[in-house]
Amino acid sequence: MLNGRTLEVCPSCEFKDVQSAYAFASDGDVLLIKQGVYTVSELIVEKAISIRGEEGAIFDGNGSTILYIHHDSVSISDIQLRNVSTNYIEDRAALKCNNSDYLVIRNVVVRHSFFGILVEKSKHGIIENCDVKGDATTDSYLESSNGNAIHLWYCKNMTIRNNQIRNHRDGIYFEFVDKSKIENNWSESNMRYGLHFMFSHENEYRGNTFHKNGAGVAVMYSTKVVMENNQFVDNWGTSSYGLLLKDITDSRLSENLFANNTIAISADNTMRCSIENNRFDGNGYAFRVMGNCTDNVISANDFLQNSFDVTTNSRSNYNDFTGNFWEEYSGYDLNSDGIGDIPFRPVKLFTYIIAQSPASIILMRSTFIDLLNLAEKVTPVLTPESLVDIKPQMKLINDHLKLSF
Amino acid sequence: MKTIWSIFKFVFMDNLRSVWAIAYTLFIALSTYALVYFTGSFTRGVVSIMNIIILITPLVSTMMTSMYFFNKTDFLFLLLAQPIKRSHTFIGMYMGIAVMLALSVGFGLALGMAMSAPRIEDIQVLLLLMLTGVLLSFIFSGLAFLIAIATRDKLRGIGMALSLWLFMAVIYDGLMLMYFIVFSEYPIEEHAIILSLLNPIDLSRIFIMLQLDVSALMGYSGAVFQKFFGTGLGVGVSIGAMLLWIVVPQFLFVYRARRKDF
Numbered sequence: 317m318l319n320g321r322t323l324e325v326c327p328s329c330e331f332k333d334v335q336s337a338y339a340f341a342s343d344g345d346v347l348l349i350k351q352g353v354y355t356v357s358e359l360i361v362e363k364a365i366s367i368r369g370e371e372g373a374i375f376d377g378n379g380s381t382i383l384y385i386h387h388d389s390v391s392i393s394d395i396q397l398r399n400v401s402t403n404y405i406e407d408r409a410a411l412k413c414n415n416s417d418y419l420v421i422r423n424v425v426v427r428h429s430f431f432g433i434l435v436e437k438s439k440h441g442i443i444e445n446c447d448v449k450g451d452a453t454t455d456s457y458l459e460s461s462n463g464n465a466i467h468l469w470y471c472k473n474m475t476i477r478n479n480q481i482r483n484h485r486d487g488i489y490f491e492f493v494d495k496s497k498i499e500n501n502w503s504e505s506n507m508r509y510g511l512h513f514m515f516s517h518e519n520e521y522r523g524n525t526f527h528k529n530g531a532g533v534a535v536m537y538s539t540k541v542v543m544e545n546n547q548f549v550d551n552w553g554t555s556s557y558g559l560l561l562k563d564i565t566d567s568r569l570s571e572n573l574f575a576n577n578t579i580a581i582s583a584d585n586t587m588r589c590s591i592e593n594n595r596f597d598g599n600g601y602a603f604r605v606m607g608n609c610t611d612n613v614i615s616a617n618d619f620l621q622n623s624f625d626v627t628t629n630s631r632s633n634y635n636d637f638t639g640n641f642w643e644e645y646s647g648y649d650l651n652s653d654g655i656g657d658i659p660f661r662p663v664k665l666f667t668y669i670i671a672q673s674p675a676s677i678i679l680m681r682s683t684f685i686d687l688l689n690l691a692e693k694v695t696p697v698l699t700p701e702s703l704v705d706i707k708p709q710m711k712l713i714n715d716h717l718k719l720s721f
Numbered sequence: 722m723k724t725i726w727s728i729f730k731f732v733f734m735d736n737l738r739s740v741w742a743i744a745y746t747l748f749i750a751l752s753t754y755a756l757v758y759f760t761g762s763f764t765r766g767v768v769s770i771m772n773i774i775i776l777i778t779p780l781v782s783t784m785m786t787s788m789y790f791f792n793k794t795d796f797l798f799l800l801l802a803q804p805i806k807r808s809h810t811f812i813g814m815y816m817g818i819a820v821m822l823a824l825s826v827g828f829g830l831a832l833g834m835a836m837s838a839p840r841i842e843d844i845q846v847l848l849l850l851m852l853t854g855v856l857l858s859f860i861f862s863g864l865a866f867l868i869a870i871a872t873r874d875k876l877r878g879i880g881m882a883l884s885l886w887l888f889m890a891v892i893y894d895g896l897m898l899m900y901f902i903v904f905s906e907y908p909i910e911e912h913a914i915i916l917s918l919l920n921p922i923d924l925s926r927i928f929i930m931l932q933l934d935v936s937a938l939m940g941y942s943g944a945v946f947q948k949f950f951g952t953g954l955g956v957g958v959s960i961g962a963m964l965l966w967i968v969v970p971q972f973l974f975v976y977r978a979r980r981k982d983f
């Protein structure tokens with residue numbers, strides 16, 4: 317292992333600016349940035365160095381990309397990066413990394429930046445304890461004028477954890493990223509998705525919170541995804557989802573909390589996924605399943621205080637809905653084994669009526685509608701007959717899943 | 722005015738002494754308490770309490786008013802023989818019953834809530850329930866009064882009042898739904914708002930629903946309804962509509978009573 321020198325950078329040091337220190341540095345050296353604001357624009361890092369800031373060390377991009385990293389084993393830590401302006405020709409970012417394996421980005425604060433951290437074609441990197449906050453709000457209408465906070469493209473074995481992400485276009489964006497771990501991040505108030513990934517397989521998402529994002533979380537065209545212990549909260553609006561699953565296969569969702577979303581999970585062309593031990597609390601629609609979803613197992617979930625528990629656009633059902641707790645269940649349990657003796661049908665006729673004539677939502681909770689729903693429950697005509705929970709649970713299953721804030 | 726007051730006082734005290742007023746109050750108090758207590762969750766409890774308020778309150782109000790009116794015809798004839806304005810007689814009687822009914826609902830709900838110790842944030846919904854309960858009592862008591870004056874015999878009067886309740890509570894929504902489905906190709910959100918303004922039970926339900934199911938109302942239609950019923954103008958218009966439902970039947974029954982040969 318290289319035993320590097322430490323090159324201090326400050327107005328009264330040997331190196332007055334980052335550029336001259338970098339020019340002098342060789343592999344293994346540490347650039348220690350003392351307090352102060354340094355203008356750094358488009359500095360290309362092609363040596364395996366560390367850049368570390370002391371308290372109050374700030375790199376100002378003056379509009380352009382701050383650091384281009386084009387080398388393995390580069391580490392950036394404890395620095396604030398700011399002022400990277402919107403550009404419609406190139407993807408400017410506070411940190412733009414390309415072909416940088418074993419990259420470490422730690423305790424970095426990014427403010428007023430087009431893209432935050434943009435990593436391409438890299439492996440085994442870590443992005444942790446970063447705080448990325450952009451200028452977008454969920455009311456901004458021009459998606460193209462804001463970039464993503466953490467954007468990964470063609471990466472593998474990356475770890476992204478304990479980051480705070482706010483006010484960008486997408487909070488975390490993955491495209492062609494495999495075998496990576498995304499843990500304990502907080503993604504809030506992004507104008508589009510809190511988390512967005514496409515063609516990204518075998519990734520694990522644990523302990524993340526997605527709060528008040530413009531359109532919630534969207535995950536698409538991916539396989540073998542694991543999502544555990546995440547919170548999807550207050551994703552609110554006309555086209556907002558807690559979690560939008562599109563073309564997701566062989567994945568597992570468990571111990572997640574979905575609270576106060578317009579649509580907690582919307583599943584489209586999703587197959588062989590297991591959705592178990594989750595809690596759906598106070599959502600408009602808890603689970604919307606399209607007719608093209610097959611072989612999913614929805615089991616041991618709690619459905620509480622949702623306006624509608626399950627909706628579908630199809631007359632048939634190829635998913636298994638056995639063994640959930642439904643707050644609306646009104647059956648009995650004579651032998652006290654904790655399983656209701658009467659099957660429960662979570663799809664209501666009224667959701668079909670709303671789909672046909674949206675204005676009829678004004679009749680929600682009316683006695684007439686209750687009667688219609690009841691009649692449909694007794695003899696299903698329009699709702700899928702096989703969409704039924706034959707073992708509805710009598711008691712809450714996942715009472716330990718509570719909002720952590 | 723003094724005659725209205727004394728008739729009101731008599732009818733009110735007469736009702737207060739009867740068992741049913743206390744029974745009704747206790748029924749509402751106990752069912753409120755039980756629903757919140759046993760369902761464990763507030764939303765589900767409120768839905769059930771709402772069903773009591775928007776179904777039972779109008780039913781009890783119509784039935785009690787009709788029964789009282791027809792059972793007290795002797796007393797009415799006695800009053801009519803006195804040198805008292807007919808409008809004073811009938812408004813006094815109506816107020817006596819309606820205020821009693823409204824108080825029963827309001828007091829019953831308050832008692833039930835106090836027993837179930839709600840959280841601060843739930844109180845708003847509970848106050849809304851109370852307001853709708855009180856308004857519905859006045860409305861349906863007035864309508865029953867109008868029907869009772871307009872008909873001669875007891876059976877027909879009670880039957881008509883019951884039909885009116887059934888129409889408002891259930892059938893009206895069915896007709897509305899039919900209208901929505903037939904014209905689903907057209908933007909009928911405004912029509913939906915107007916149609917619901919015409920039915921006090923629907924109005925009450927919508928206000929409570931807006932508190933409970935905000936997240937389901939995120940589509941275009943839902944947004945239109947929220948924009949109307951969620952703003953000051955919409956609330957004003959709705960409360961105005963409810964008040965009209967109280968005032969107009971009073972004018973009608975006073976008008977009818979003036980001309981009626983008892």
